Amino acid sequence: VQTDPARVFAWPVRVYYEDTDFGGLVYYANYLRFFERARTEWLRSLGVDQQRLAAEDGLQFVVRRAEIGFLRGARLDDVLNVTVEVMERKHTYLRLRQCALRGEEPMAEAMVQAACVRRDSLKPAALPASLAARLGA
Amino acid sequence: VQTDPARVFAWPVRVYYEDTDFGGLVYYANYLRFFERARTEWLRSLGVDQQRLAAEDGLQFVVRRAEIGFLRGARLDDVLNVTVEVMERKHTYLRLRQCALRGEEPMAEAMVQAACVRRDSLKPAALPASLAARLGA
Amino acid sequence: VQTDPARVFAWPVRVYYEDTDFGGLVYYANYLRFFERARTEWLRSLGVDQQRLAAEDGLQFVVRRAEIGFLRGARLDDVLNVTVEVMERKHTYLRLRQCALRGEEPMAEAMVQAACVRRDSLKPAALPASLAARLGA
Amino acid sequence: VQTDPARVFAWPVRVYYEDTDFGGLVYYANYLRFFERARTEWLRSLGVDQQRLAAEDGLQFVVRRAEIGFLRGARLDDVLNVTVEVMERKHTYLRLRQCALRGEEPMAEAMVQAACVRRDSLKPAALPASLAARLGA
Numbered sequence: 001v002q003t004d005p006a007r008v009f010a011w012p013v014r015v016y017y018e019d020t021d022f023g024g025l026v027y028y029a030n031y032l033r034f035f036e037r038a039r040t041e042w043l044r045s046l047g048v049d050q051q052r053l054a055a056e057d058g059l060q061f062v063v064r065r066a067e068i069g070f071l072r073g074a075r076l077d078d079v080l081n082v083t084v085e086v087m088e089r090k091h092t093y094l095r096l097r098q099c100a101l102r103g104e105e106p107m108a109e110a111m112v113q114a115a116c117v118r119r120d121s122l123k124p125a126a127l128p129a130s131l132a133a134r135l136g137a
Numbered sequence: 138v139q140t141d142p143a144r145v146f147a148w149p150v151r152v153y154y155e156d157t158d159f160g161g162l163v164y165y166a167n168y169l170r171f172f173e174r175a176r177t178e179w180l181r182s183l184g185v186d187q188q189r190l191a192a193e194d195g196l197q198f199v200v201r202r203a204e205i206g207f208l209r210g211a212r213l214d215d216v217l218n219v220t221v222e223v224m225e226r227k228h229t230y231l232r233l234r235q236c237a238l239r240g241e242e243p244m245a246e247a248m249v250q251a252a253c254v255r256r257d258s259l260k261p262a263a264l265p266a267s268l269a270a271r272l273g274a
Numbered sequence: 275v276q277t278d279p280a281r282v283f284a285w286p287v288r289v290y291y292e293d294t295d296f297g298g299l300v301y302y303a304n305y306l307r308f309f310e311r312a313r314t315e316w317l318r319s320l321g322v323d324q325q326r327l328a329a330e331d332g333l334q335f336v337v338r339r340a341e342i343g344f345l346r347g348a349r350l351d352d353v354l355n356v357t358v359e360v361m362e363r364k365h366t367y368l369r370l371r372q373c374a375l376r377g378e379e380p381m382a383e384a385m386v387q388a389a390c391v392r393r394d395s396l397k398p399a400a401l402p403a404s405l406a407a408r409l410g411a
Numbered sequence: 412v413q414t415d416p417a418r419v420f421a422w423p424v425r426v427y428y429e430d431t432d433f434g435g436l437v438y439y440a441n442y443l444r445f446f447e448r449a450r451t452e453w454l455r456s457l458g459v460d461q462q463r464l465a466a467e468d469g470l471q472f473v474v475r476r477a478e479i480g481f482l483r484g485a486r487l488d489d490v491l492n493v494t495v496e497v498m499e500r501k502h503t504y505l506r507l508r509q510c511a512l513r514g515e516e517p518m519a520e521a522m523v524q525a526a527c528v529r530r531d532s533l534k535p536a537a538l539p540a541s542l543a544a545r546l547g548a
Contacts, residue, residue: 296465297471297473297530302443302447302473302474302477303440303441303443303444303447304440306439306440306443307440310439310440328433334434336434336439336481336484337439337481338480338481339478339479339480339481340439340477340478340479340481341476341477341478341479342476342477342478342479343475343476344473344474344475344476344477346533347473347533393434396483396484
């Protein structure tokens with residue numbers, strides 16, 4: 001089950017200087033960047049190319065809502081495993097559980113509502129059919 | 138009431154190129170930067186200097202939890218009014234309501250739990266006495 | 275002479291947590307963000323609105339070249355005065371001298387070549403007429 | 412020669428949403444982040460762990476000077492190959508040539524002076540002996 005990319009996906013992210021702050025740890029807002037990189041790679045693994053989605057279909061994914069717990073402080077040079085798991089699939093959006101793990105320890109975890117919208121109007125749009133098909137019923 | 142900086146505080150933030158992304162709007166994680174700038178200025182308005190707090194008292198504020206709604210897309214050159222309001226005060230942390238407004242319209246809003254911790258151990262610490270005094274009973 | 279915004283312009287930038295890194299000082303690439311904020315405000319002071327320039331004229335400023343010296347490390351809470359000075363004006367680009375000063379001390383200084391381009395093709399375009407007029411012969 | 416990591420090193424960097432701006436391309440300052448990631452991985456490949464260098468030896472690398480040409484605009488989803496090449500080795504610093512390539516095309520190229528400094532004083536320090544040994548005479 002873990003290896004079905006439509007269910008649980010993981011992407012490694014290295015912590016660089018740019019990610020840290022004066023406290024010596026990862027700056028809190030940067031976990032949202034890490035979560036987004038993992039979502040992008042997860043979409044790519046499911047055949048969704050966001051550059052083409054924008055250019056050809058005029059569609060884009062946006063985050064509508066996020067609940068994030070910042071649990072521990074990741075450090076420079078750490079490699080974090082950032083996960084994506086679909087908790088709920090609706091017609092125009094997904095609810096995803098994401099976690100940034102150092103080994104087995106969660107550094108940050110989040111529930112993210114990612115919606116598909118039209119780029120011109122930002123109005124909700126149906127998830128791309130190919131993605132919906134890959135995610136199953 | 139609105140003008141008591143211990144209750145509702147507002148700080149203007151201009152949207153620059155660096156804040157936008159390929160979608161033409163503010164990149165979602167950057168609202169957390171805007172919220173943090175407003176918190177820093179709010180603390181400064183209450184007499185808390187974070188550089189000195191770190192150097193002299195070995196203390197730091199960290200965000201433990203954030204629930205954020207991304208409601209509308211702010212654009213390049215917009216000026217956002219970013220607010221801070223204390224919803225709850227505990228011994229070692231604050232629950233803050235924050236909003237990024239363009240005029241009267243909220244672009245993003247959040248509930249943020251900001252905790253005071255020891256810089257060496259990241260263990261919870263009592264809020265600085267001067268801040269607690271300013272925030273009242 | 276100092277107060278003629280077409281010659282020397284200055285814009286204050288506060289250093290926040292997000293700007294610092296593990297070293298405790300401003301992360302080097304962030305000076306380029308500070309320089310860009312000052313250029314944006316300088317253009318605004320000369321009547322150039324980049325959002326409108328993009329939407330109405332299909333034009334955008336891009337940095338073609340930058341030579342930057344990182345001289346000292348600015349710290350959390352510092353206020354930097356970021357300057358813009360026109361060194362050379364060509365048909366399609368400007369050579370600007372920029373400095374990030376803490377009091378009288380330069381933290382970083384740069385020579386920046388900022389070019390006007392068509393947004394669709396990224397081909398060079400004449401500087402906006404209103405800007406050229408403001409910058410003089 | 413190309414494969415000797417002490418001479419030419421290459422590191423792949425994917426362009427994500429966070430890296431782009433309103434113009435639809437990579438925000439110019441972010442190339443400096445990409446260059447720094449490649450330098451970090453290059454140092455790691457030569458046995459230098461910057462977290463340990465800071466904690467055990469009180470040393471840090473800082474960029475003193477950078478000359479950057481922004482040649483073309485990389486796009487969302489592009490994979491850039493970011494190179495590091497030692498052009499000159501001095502007692503306390505290195506002059507590095509760095510390039511961000513998309514296929515064979517350079518998007519940005521830079522000459523970077525990276526100096527080793529004491530973390531407490533920011534005074535110049537000799538390059539770590541192990542690194543100097545790896546870089547040869």
